[in-house]
Amino acid sequence: MTDAQIFAQLHKLTPADAVAYLQKRGQLAVTYGWQDLWHEEHARQFTISRLTRADLLSSLQEMITKSVDGNLGRRDFERDAQKLLTDAGWWGTKEVIDPATGEILKTRFDAQRLKLIFDTNTRNAYAAGQWERAQRTKFTHPYGRIISKDDGRVRPEHRAWHNITLPLDHVFWLTHWCPNGWKCRCRIVLVSKAEYERGLTPTGAPMKKDAPDIIWRDWLNRRTGEVQRVPAGIDPGFGYNAGRAREAALQRLVQNKLTTLDAPLGAALWQSVQAELAATQLAECQAMVARVSSDKRANGQMLLVHTVDAQTQQALAAQGVRLDNAAVLLRDTEVMHALRDSKVARGAAVPENVLADLPNHLPGAAVYLDTVNNTLVYAMSLPGQVGKVVVRVNYSEKGRLGAERMKITANHVATAGIIQASDLLAARYVRMK
Structure with missing residues (x-):
């Protein structure tokens, strides 16, 4: 039994799920440091640091996939990979030029490096496959x-x-x-x-x-x-989580797309993918709130937590407010502000678990247009009180989407807190939904 098959047996996992993960990594990426691909980027791209030839990357990826599928063991992989790299002049120490800096970098392919490449890729593949299996069972x-x-x-x-x-x-x-x-x-x-x-x-x-x-x-x-x-x-x-990486990558793609589409098209796009991405959207929001709560720090991370539906868009248009796009984004900076100690102490803060579950709360909330501040107010029915989430419309905010920092025009959560239900009867608030 090969090492790959032993590892699969330990996880009580058939290789098929792991193979499927490897096959999904259809893009080849030339990188000059292992830090160049971060987290879910590995779910879409296969790379070996400083191996700058795409044909060699493709061949090594194919060998690893065969190993996980049981057609090769690690010793077979190491033998075939060494021959491939030797024939191509890549065995031993090699110098490459980083195009971003012009710096000459050294890389070395030897038996120890091949072992690390094999073990890291196969273990991540089995971890991803096991997660897929766990969702089914x-x-x-x-x-x-x-x-x-x-x-x-x-x-x-x-x-x-x-x-x-x-x-x-x-x-x-x-x-x-x-x-x-x-x-x-x-x-x-x-x-x-x-x-x-x-x-x-x-x-x-x-x-x-x-x-x-x-x-x-x-x-x-x-x-x-x-x-x-x-x-x-x-x-x-x-x-x-390598198994959730595909959904996270798709979430990023949809999130980016929503900020570039007209609002009606964005709402339609989200409706078409909501069933597949809702769990990932919720999990990422929960993780961000948990991190900010324990760490008391923010780094500008932005997440899609809601998409303004067609009914609300039409009601806004009737009030002369047309959205640039349908995306509602939440930054960890605003989460930290909403959870700050002084706000909690005076009972004005939305409970932490509500912030963590915003993707579940916002779709069913009553929506008002604050005509004084030109903001959307989502009023959520909470036990014994009414929570509010204030959203700036068509607003530009700087933050991180995945690993990339950028300035995005969308509808951004400005703050969250508690509101008296009677306050919403004021003339400044016009019910949208």
Whole structure:
């Protein structure tokens, strides 16, 4: 049995799901540092740092896919890859020129490098495939449990995560779905409802049913100069769920597209993809709010949390307000403002769980046009009170969409808080929906 097949068996996963993940990575990318592709970009693109020939990238990708499919073992891959690179003059040390800087960079292909390439790609493929499988079976097995190695080589943080057992929809899995670093040997097993209720693992050890606090640290990406936030215990570049990467990438694509389409077309586009992307949209919003709440910091991350529907657009047009596009974006900067301590202390803050679930709350909210400030006010019915989300229309805001910083004109959430229902009866508020 090959190493790839052994790894698949450990995860109780047929290679087909992993192969499908590798085949989805249809784009080849020439990069000059492993930092050049970040998180979900790996779901769409295959790269090997500083390997600048597309034909060699394509051949190596095909070999890895065959290995995961069971047609090659790691030794076969290493043998064939070494011959390929030797024949092409790429075995050993090679110099390449970074076109962005003109700098001469050195790269080395040897047996150790091939082993790392093979292990990293196959383990990510199986992790992505397992996530796909988990979504198909979560009616009977709705939980995941981390199993770490119990030896002297395991990272302390990974040992602490051993037996953490959480619902598959928990935001923890957005950043902690194994592998969580280079050469990480942790894995995840799916847990049934009955097993979870018993609360014991097959070894008799108790399950840890509470998610640990995620501590974020600054990490400087020396390729881009950008300071990024990375969860403690996770190597930079691994703090994402490879299985959700395709949906996250599609979410980014739709998000970008919505900001360029006329509002009616944008609303129609979202309606056509909502069923596929709603869960990802909600999970990303929950993750952002959780990060800001624990970290007390913002980096300008922007997310699509709502799309103004056709009915509201028509009512706005009747009031002389025409939207440039239908996208409603939320920045973590505004989340931090909404959750600030002074606002919470005087009871004026929207509960954190409501902010985290905005993609669920906004579609059913009553919508008003504030004719004084030319903003939209979404009024949400909450237990014992009314929550409001104020949205600037046709407003330009700077922030991050994925890894890219840009200025986007859309409809941006300005603030959120509590409002008296009677206040909405004032003449300045005109009901849109």
